[in-house]
Amino acid sequence: MPLPVDRLRAEVAAGRIETVIVAVPDLAGRLQGSRLDAEHFCDRVLTDGFAACGYLLATDVEMNTGPGYALDAWGSGFGDLLLTPDPVTLRELPWDPGTALVIADARWPTDQPTGPDATGGPAPSTSGGLVPFAPRRVLTAQLDRLAERGLVAYAGTELEFLLFAEPFDEAYDRDYRRLRPATRHNVDYSLTGVTGIEPVVGRIRREMKRAGLRLESARGECHPGQYEIVFRYADALTTCDNHVLYKTGVRQIAAQEQVAVTFMAKYDAGEGNSCHVHLSLRHTDGTPAFAAPGAGTSAGVGAVGSGRPGPTAGMSELMAHFVAGQLAVLPELTLLFAPGVNSYKRLAPGSFAPTVVGWGRDNRTCPVRVVGAGDSLRLEHRVAGGDANPYMVVAAILAAGLYGIDNALPLPPPVTGNANERADLPRLPATLAEAVALWEGSGLARSAFGADVVRHYAAAARAELAEYGRAVTDWERHRGFERW
CATH class of the missing domain: 3.10.20.70 (Glutamine synthetase, N-terminal domain)
Known part of the structure; x- marks a missing residue:
């Protein structure tokens, strides 16, 4: 506690x-x-x-x-x-x-x-x-900007991991290949399929709760061996502090239980590990800033005159601008949601992860999903993977939202159906190289975070690219050993 x-x-x-x-x-x-x-x-x-x-x-x-x-x-x-x-x-x-x-x-x-x-x-x-590029300070700088406007951010993260039957040292000796997932099938929402891993994940749940994290839900996920534990939302800084403590604790508990876990965005050709972020704003007096007056009726921004609620019904103007800001600058801030080469293997066509820029009401194919009503009205940002730094992710969401608020950006129409099949929507960066180039060229990133932060995280990305460029992969050996 x-x-x-x-x-x-x-x-x-x-x-x-x-x-x-x-x-x-x-x-x-x-x-x-x-x-x-x-x-x-x-x-x-x-x-x-x-x-x-x-x-x-x-x-x-x-x-x-x-x-x-x-x-x-x-x-x-x-x-x-x-x-x-x-x-x-x-x-x-x-x-x-x-x-x-x-x-x-x-x-x-x-x-x-x-x-x-x-x-x-x-x-x-x-x-x-304070060191300006330290992740915790990057976030608190955006929280300070919010506070100047009389606003407070609340967030919750949904972090997935893969659990394997082998311990970490054996996984290392195997080059992290041919590992046995702790469940055999897709166990999304399954009550029986996760029975075999309950001793481990049950211990994780109990000990995180004893450490002071307020448990909300837990379940199996799509990839064999995949599991998700969701903790109750809190102010944004507390949520990110809890998130990094949780990742540390999961690895340590797994090691004690003689199993291995990974939070990497994409372990293999199966479903990747995501880190969806739910976020809302409140005024300093505790009242919700995303809900329009009379929320729960058709009084929201963009409500249809016939009395039937429009797609933005229940949303305040502030929320509409905040969501519009996400869409306006998402490609140039993608580096903060997807910091590694492997991140973009998850953000790929055909996967259950976004590849385009758009928002939707309860539409999980969009990078920005608006969900809830009244006091619980919030956005769910679905771009980040399990490899993302939560401080940087939440800082990016806040910086984008403040850009939308300060410039009163209009909210485009929501996306219905499968957003990833829409050829008319802007695309997210497809590679780390593309993402870092957009980040370095972003005026919004420099104004919101400062030149030192932009340079520092660009250097981190370019170091990752340089290491990847030097590596020789299994794919290359299989393809070219005998045939080039």
């Missing part, structure tokens, strides 16, 4: 908590950090912070760094950043007895220069300030 600081001190004094993990979300949305003695954490780190190498926020998934990032790790001599714990995120880890975890914000150090920037010039004067 969430752990107030005074109770942490009592648990430490009683010897029940011996370790506190101080963790920061990296560019891939993984928690990285150190295990600290609990007494030392309470005495010093809770108030003073903890130093960690700045390259943690400038690496690929293999922990390789290089030039091009807004933080040049080599140029700055692999100096430290300061991780300042956010006490609100303190919690015990049921799967790691005697251990608590806290998520930290990354700040520039106050006692040393940050080193040259990516162009070789002097670094800006940022001593002690």
Whole structure:
């Protein structure tokens, strides 16, 4: 459960908590950090912070760094950043007895220069300030923009993973090939097909609930071995903090249970792992901002004059503009929803994932689905995969929505039927290379996030592309070993 600081001190004094993990979300949305003695954490780190190498926020998934990032790790001599714990995120880890975890914000150090920037010039004067390209700060910057307008964002994520019968070390030894999914068939909504994996996924559900995540639903999914657990919505920052804790915990529990899991967007030719995001806005007094006055009647924007509700019935003008903003800039922000080469294998024709730009009322073939009514009226953003960084995904949705609100963008007609078969709709980027080019050329990205953030995440994408370009795949060997 969430752990107030005074109770942490009592648990430490009683010897029940011996370790506190101080963790920061990296560019891939993984928690990285150190295990600290609990007494030392309470005495010093809770108030003073903890130093960690700045390259943690400038690496690929293999922990390789290089030039091009807004933080040049080599140029700055692999100096430290300061991780300042956010006490609100303190919690015990049921799967790691005697251990608590806290998520930290990354700040520039106050006692040393940050080193040259990516162009070789002097670094800006940022001593002690939040690191702008740290994922948590990218999101809170958009939340600050919302707050200036008297708005608060609430979100929930639906994250899928694949569970395999082999443990991680055996999966590694097999090159992650010929693994046995933990269920044999498509178990979407099945009550009997998931019986065999219930000991593992049941433990995950119970221990996440004990860690303070409010469980809402759980079920099998389309791909053999695929499972989804949905937690109740919360304010956007809490949801993203819970999301990264959940991914970390699932992997650790799976390892303890001698099975393997993956959140990669597309493991094989079967259905990919998605991360759908439900999001709504409220005014600071708690009233819903997406619902029109008299929601539940035909009084919404665009209601048909005959009294029959139109497709935007129940939606406030603010929501209509917010959704319009998603559509206007989705291609240029796709990089934040699909950060890897593999991401675009999921966003492919014929898969149950979007490939076009459009919105629909309760239409799951659209990248933006409007669902619910009254207080529960919300959008569901369906582009991100299980590999996405939740802070960046929610930040992108908010930046796009604010663009729509600030420019009073009109909402185009909704899509009915299978959106992916519509040749008249704009297309999402089909490759990482296309997505990063659109991101780098986006005026909206620069104005909403800042040039450093654009450069930093472009560098991460180009590092991914460079590694992929050097790799020789099984497909190439099968196709060309004997025949070229």
